[in-house]
Amino acid sequence: MDASGGSMHVLMLPWLAFGHILPFTELAKRIARQGHRVTLLSTPRNTRRLIRIPPDLADLVSVVDVKLPRVERLPEDAEASIDLPSDDLRPYLRRAYDAAFAEELSDILQDAGPGRPDWVLIDYAAYWAPAAAARHGVPCACLSLFGAAALSVFGPPDALMGHGKYVRTKPEHLAGVPDYVPFPTAVAYRGFEARAFFNPAFVADGSGVSEAYRFGKCIQGSQLVGIRSSAEFEPEWLQVLGDLYQKPVIPVGLFPSPPTQDVGGHEATLHWLDRQAPGSVVYAAFGSEAKLTSAQLQTIALGLEASGLPFLWAFRPPVDADEVTAGLPEGFEERVNGRGLVCRGWVPQARFLAHGSIGAFLTHAGWSSITEGLARGVRLVLLPLMFDQGLNARLLVEKKVGVEVARDEEDGSFAPKDIAAALRRVVVEDEGEVFGDKVKELAVVFGNDEVNNRCVRDFLRCLSEYSRLLQG
Numbered sequence: 296m297d298a299s300g301g302s303m304h305v306l307m308l309p310w311l312a313f314g315h316i317l318p319f320t321e322l323a324k325r326i327a328r329q330g331h332r333v334t335l336l337s338t339p340r341n342t343r344r345l346i347r348i349p350p351d352l353a354d355l356v357s358v359v360d361v362k363l364p365r366v367e368r369l370p371e372d373a374e375a376s377i378d379l380p381s382d383d384l385r386p387y388l389r390r391a392y393d394a395a396f397a398e399e400l401s402d403i404l405q406d407a408g409p410g411r412p413d414w415v416l417i418d419y420a421a422y423w424a425p426a427a428a429a430r431h432g433v434p435c436a437c438l439s440l441f442g443a444a445a446l447s448v449f450g451p452p453d454a455l456m457g458h459g460k461y462v463r464t465k466p467e468h469l470a471g472v473p474d475y476v477p478f479p480t481a482v483a484y485r486g487f488e489a490r491a492f493f494n495p496a497f498v499a500d501g502s503g504v505s506e507a508y509r510f511g512k513c514i515q516g517s518q519l520v521g522i523r524s525s526a527e528f529e530p531e532w533l534q535v536l537g538d539l540y541q542k543p544v545i546p547v548g549l550f551p552s553p554p555t556q557d558v559g560g561h562e563a564t565l566h567w568l569d570r571q572a573p574g575s576v577v578y579a580a581f582g583s584e585a586k587l588t589s590a591q592l593q594t595i596a597l598g599l600e601a602s603g604l605p606f607l608w609a610f611r612p613p614v615d616a617d618e619v620t621a622g623l624p625e626g627f628e629e630r631v632n633g634r635g636l637v638c639r640g641w642v643p644q645a646r647f648l649a650h651g652s653i654g655a656f657l658t659h660a661g662w663s664s665i666t667e668g669l670a671r672g673v674r675l676v677l678l679p680l681m682f683d684q685g686l687n688a689r690l691l692v693e694k695k696v697g698v699e700v701a702r703d704e705e706d707g708s709f710a711p712k713d714i715a716a717a718l719r720r721v722v723v724e725d726e727g728e729v730f731g732d733k734v735k736e737l738a739v740v741f742g743n744d745e746v747n748n749r750c751v752r753d754f755l756r757c758l759s760e761y762s763r764l765l766q767g
Contacts, residue, residue, distance in 0.1 A: 303759060304332040306403060306412035307438075310339065310420040311392055312376040313583040314663045316345050318440055318523065319418065319552045324348065325751045327355035334412065336361050336399060336700035338374040361399045363391040377583045381614070386501030389420060393502065397423045404431040414758050417517070422509040425516025434761060437517040438547065441522050442662055443532035444482050444690045445683035448473060451539045455511025457497075463507070466493040476535055481689050487707035490687040496682075518761055519543040521754055523550070523662065525747075527740040529690070535719060545757055548750030549669035551663075561643060564607065565650070567636060568735045572653035574731075577606040577718055578647055578673070581659040585680040586614035592622030595678075598714020599657075600627065604722055606635045606651075609642040648673055655721045657714070660684040660691070669696065670742030674721045674730040676700065678709070695733045697721065 305326055309319035316337055323333040332355050337346060339360045346357045363374060369387040373379055379388060404411065404427060415428045415435045428435040439446055439737075449471065453459035463469055469489040472480055484492065496506045504512075514520055524546045526533060537544040556564060568576065579599060581587060592613050599606045613622040628637060644664075647653060648671040656668040660679040665687060666673055675697030677688040691697045697719050701713040721727050740746055 302331050303413040303755070303762065304334070304410070305414045305416050305758075306334045306336070307419045308336050308396060308400065308415065308417045308424060310418040311341065311374060311388060313345065314661060315418055315440055316341055316375070318550060318663060319438070320346050321552060322438070322547065323356055323438075324352055325548075325748060326755065327551055328351045328748075329752060329755055331355070331755065333357070334359055334403070335436065336396060338363055338395075340372065340374040350688050359399070361395050363395050366391040366394075377440045382495070382586060385495070389500070389502035392420060393423065394619050396421065397427065400424055400427050404428065404433060413712055413762055416521070417513055419506075419510040419513050422504065422512035423517075425513065429516070432765075434758075434765060435516060435759065436519050436521055437513040438521040438523070440523050440662060441683045442687060442690065443529050443536045443544070443546075445686040446522070446599055446664075447476065447532050447535040448482060448484070448686050449507070449510070452511040452515040452700045455507040456506075456515070457508065457511075463493070463497050466490045469493060475539065479629070483689065484685050485702070485707070486704060487702070488679070488734050491707070492682070492685075507552070510556060514540060517542075519545060519757060521545050521547040523547060523666070525549060525750060527746070528694075529738065532690075543757060545754050546750055547754045548747035549666045549670065550747050550751070551666045551741060552645040554643075554645040558643050558646060559641060561638065561646075562641075564636060564638060565646075568607065568647070568652045571605055571652035573651050575605055576650075576652045576721070577602070577655045577657055577676070577722065578609075578653045579606055579657040580609035580642070580644060580664065581611070581678070581680065582661045582664055584661070584682070587611070587622070587660050587680070588615050589613040589622045591625050594709060594711055595657075595714060596627050597625050597711035598709075598718070600631055601715035602718040602722075603715075604634075604655075604718055606631075606657075607647060608635065608637050609644065609647075610637045610639050612639075618725060645671075655718060657718065660687040662687060664740055665691065669734060669737045669740075672735050672738035672742070674727065674734050676714075676717045676721050678714070685717075694737075696714060696730060696737060697734075698730075 307319050309315045323335050326333050335356045336359050342360055346358050366387045394444055416438050417424045425435040451459040454461035466489040469484045470486050472483045499505045525548055645667050648667050656673045657676045658664045660677045677697050677699045679685040679688045688699045699719050700709050700717045702709050
């Protein structure tokens with residue numbers, strides 16, 4: 296980068312999950328559109344199936360394929376979390392990622408020529424990256440794809456790394472609002488969520504460290520932290536986070552996927568949507584990470600059926616069965632024929648959500664899906680399943696843009712009537728108008744390209760100013 300703050304070269308290291316690679320790619324394109332160069336690291340299979348760089352940005356965005364080493368128990372072609380038949384295999388994917396990407400980063404940083412990056416922008420998993428960047432005098436920024444509210448509940452970096460006042464040593468430590476949050480809120484884990492989340496997140500796994508440790512180390516070692524959020528949406532939580540981290544916390548915008556995707560053989564589905572009344576259809580999808588069981592999917596199916604509403608379901612087969620029809624009650628597709636569509640395999644989610652007939656989104660409350668739904672002004676029905684999703688759901692209920700499906704407080708189970716009731720509350724009942732008004736307001740924040748690009752410009756300005764300080 297030149298001393299006047301001209302164009303920069305940003306190296307990006309997303310984690311190997313669809314919900315991480317896609318937003319990093321979208322941000323890479325937005326950074327390139329501001330005239331900066333980007334090098335994006337991923338694996339060959341992920342590059343082929345996920346990363347699309349428009350021809351006009353090809354000179355500014357370089358995609359580097361990093362081959363994963365063979366790791367015991369990791370399936371041959373597993374290059375993203377969606378490829379893993381079981382969550383138990385996640386540590387082995389992390390181990391392969393650590394080995395391959397740490398070496399690639401080191402090779403890139405050792406090149407003292409003009410191609411060396413000015414910044415390394417890392418995802419939570421690359422906990423070894425800040426130290427590697429520091430050894431070569433290159434600053435590092437951590438980009439969180441979680442919102443500020445969820446990150447605030449996780450706590451400061453030392454707690455994530457297993458020490459300090461707010462360390463989480465048992466699930467109950469997650470099941471309440473931390474005392475450093477200075478305002479009333481219900482954003483906390485429920486008991487069943489805390490019990491399910493604690494072990495995979497806060498206990499060291501087969502990769503040698505815990506998920507929380509990775510996050511804490513990334514935040515601690517980075518010069519600043521970018522958050523996939525906006526000051527218009529959660530200003531109070533961004534403030535909490537800045538106080539917790541004691542370093543700049545900068546919203547980088549929401550950058551939802553644009554609804555310009557190729558429909559990939561779903562023309563008939565779009566024609567079906569064209570025939571439905573405006574705002575009448577429920578779109579149901581639960582992301583690429585959650586591995587639902589047959590029992591859970593059957594309950595969701597019966598709930599969609601009982602709601603009486605037209606629906607479009609992006610269906611992924613259950614984790615505990617192989618057959619194509621597994622997870623659907625007997626005769627379900629015949630009974631809902633004409634009123635409901637079950638789409639298997641990949642779907643153009645952003646394209647569906649942008650369709651005028653979609654009125655509600657039954658979602659797992661993953662941050663990427665929330666971003667896409669709110670960008671299109673769609674009301675949310677929330678069925679959180681893992682990770683930060685319970686915290687996101689509480690936040691969205693507080694912001695009055697959706698309702699959460701009622702659950703058993705002890706085990707988190709839900710019944711068809713709970714799904715149906717939540718859907719009807721948002722789509723049919725008078726209360727739905729309140730949600731509709733609120734999501735329209737937020738669509739201006741989430742879906743407005745100029746607002747999102749302004750956030751990206753502000754973030755890049757911070758990077759540039761920090762680089763100038765380093766250069767003296």
